[in-house]
Amino acid sequence: MNKADRRRADTLHERAGELDDDAQALAMYRQALEIDPRRADTHYNMGLIYKYQGRWQESFDHNRQAVALDPNDEASNWNLAIAATALRDWRTAREVWNRLGLAIRKGEAPIEDDFGITPVRLDPDDRGEVVWARRIDPVRARIENVPLPESGFRRGDVVLHDGAAVGHRVSGGKSYPVFNVLALFEAGPYATWLAEVSADGVADVKALCDALDAAGAAAEDWTTNVRTLCKQCSEGTPHDVHDRRLVAEPDGRYRLGIAPADVAAAKKALHAWDAGRGRVLGFDCVVPVPAKAHGAGA
Template sequence: MTRADDRELFKTAYEAWEAKNWVVAGESLERLVQRRPDHRRAGVWWYDAALAYKFLRNWVKAYELGREAAARAKRGKQDPAFWNLGIAATIMEDWATARDAWRGYGLTVPDGDGEIMADFGVTPIRLNPDGGGEVVWARRLCPARAQVLNVPTPESGRRFGEIVVHDGAPNGERTVDGRTYSVFDELLLFRASGLPTTTVEVTAATPEDVRALAALFDEHGYAAEPSSGVRMICACCSESSVAQDSHHAVAGGQRVNLAAPVDEIPALMERWQSAARERRSWTAAAEG
């Protein structure tokens, strides 16, 4: 191939990029950088090729090309090549490469050889962004994974306690008690939860009764999510800034999603009801 061929390949790659034709963009950029590995923009081409495969959710290629991009990036300067490699390496469960990528980006992660299991604080995660796009709270275990703390609605296809890999680019905000948190989109389910979601109908006379139900399940390592805590908003609003009340609870009749072994739910619900039988009642609904 001639330099004219290289220019044509470059044009094809970035025209495909503008059209979001990630297959053509990724393949063309990979061919181009393999032909011109010493070009001054080779690092950019490696990065863009890896990013195209990330958009395609081809994690093997994103990992392979991401290693090349990161090898040409400056460490400790928050270069996104390291972040994208960190995501791909996490999905591939190459923990040594993931640790090195996060450190190359400029983050501090725990030492070790296996899976990164730390506490990077809580953050909102948009589950299944191409579907319902439900936003839940999750605890970050590493820069790219978080464990779901809410009980997602059955329609979301996700469960309490599941670990998801999320993107590093914020897509919206949630403000709670004056503090703003970035919302990150789920990329994939990393580890499923064994706790099914069961929906029950509950009548509670006061908000404190609702909070008592949530506290009871929390004591056992499970979770209860009243429907009064779920807000339905459009995708445009969800991807902007939204204020939330951390103490929100509503009395009355409502559905509650429970994350617990099905055979333990009746006893827990009876315990909750018996503590204030004149104010509390429940009926079984469905398992999800």
Template sequence: MTREPGEVAREWQVADEAGDAERVGQLGRELTELLPDSFGAWFEAAMHSKARCEWAEAAERNRRAMALFSDQERQEFEGANPAAWNLGIAATALADWETARWAWAEYGIGTIEPGQGPIDQDFGLTPIRVNPDRPSLRHQVVPGYGDTEVVWCWRRSPAHAVISSVPLPESGHRFRDVVLHDGEPKGEREFGGRQLAVFDELARLQDSGMPTWQAQVVGAETEDVHLLADLAGPAGLGVDNWSGIRVMCSDCSHGSPDAHDHAPAPTDAAMLGLAGSEAELRTCLDTWTAQRPHLTVSELTFLW
């Protein structure tokens, strides 16, 4: 016996509030069958697929929602179709670059041209929270590769980025990992005098496999570390000053980093996080210390 959409919607709301992800998924599917021409039904079903990282289903549902986007919804969302944005994310997760390019254009991003190849444009440096400690979506399957950490990344499209800093091993991420990220700001970080939005990781798309090392340096100033980074960059190596990492409370991490005092403890030695092959890193460090003879570098230690 066919049920009334209102009855199903009420059951969906009860299940949603109760956190019953499986039941929400079942009822969302039922609503799309009862209301096949409803943007709202398909969009909510697609949001559930996105939260559960069911990317093929999310892509299909968002494509259907896009086709049902009416003038009323366009006014509600101020002209931008949110299903197009979520289709771009799902297509990126699936490496369906032709669909991703089309979705971003439909959303209104005019700098991405049609084509079938991977999107690899310079969208600037951005901070991304890997292994988010708070779900950003209802019923979300949150990445759990390790500890939460905000890392700096080269953003290559509206939904994916390459890690440019050297994450701590506890994060389960490496230099040059490729991560899928959401588009809703979750806090901010300062860079170059500007406040940049933090985005949450949705999934890791590629593990770089690049080894992570550490070395302790006595006598290094900020300028010295910048020189090492300049030497390492062209060689494809990673350098990060782990001594400057601020361990923040969750509220500061998701809001303003300066709400509380989370300054790192002062130290005479800098702990550097490094990424790359041992031979290349040793060559880089030797060149660095030859130009900075006042530095004392401890043994290079492999972490993972």
């Protein structure tokens, strides 16, 4: 290839990176590759766009090309592993994680391990709700909180998340990186129920949550435990001043998110706590379990 062609490919690549429209950028990247098909950075950028579009086969193909041209590029390897995971190509995913130095054996079985807890951002482009989850591989995590109903996610859902941290959360004095969710990988078995109750204070609500937990129904006080953060705080490390200012004070009515393994057992725990005083104001399913609760594709 002569210098003039290389300059043309460089110019197309740089102009594509300045575009906000993905379709136009992809078209320009393709022009660059027609001139110089061995541009690892162009393949990487195309794979990145396809990743955020959820077009996993295209992302896989371009990241695989990028890795073939530049085997030591960490970002291309990570995105190849993410795309392979989305496609359930466990052999490739395991090979890439192994190449990146992670203690994952090669093979063809799905990865199901314990990589510790992590906060994940459910909808990075909208509400940006962050919940806690347990990582079962480097880019998949099972949600342990009860997400708000508007998120559409449920406790027990397995999500595919990005590899780059965007912000941090602190728990038990330890800082944890926040990862943006890319897709629902597998739907969990729990519906989300909303209980509205009248309580005598946070301690009273905690007693109810403890009773529900004992009945196998994970419960969370959405009234006092949900924190609303500005975008800057959400994508960084939250500071106490914003937390105190943005958390609403309860007025005696509380909203509890509940993910019951047994709805009847959850109702029994609610009635036992209420003890006939009429303090349970409502108990309704707000996010049902999908008909295809297991094996849902990303």
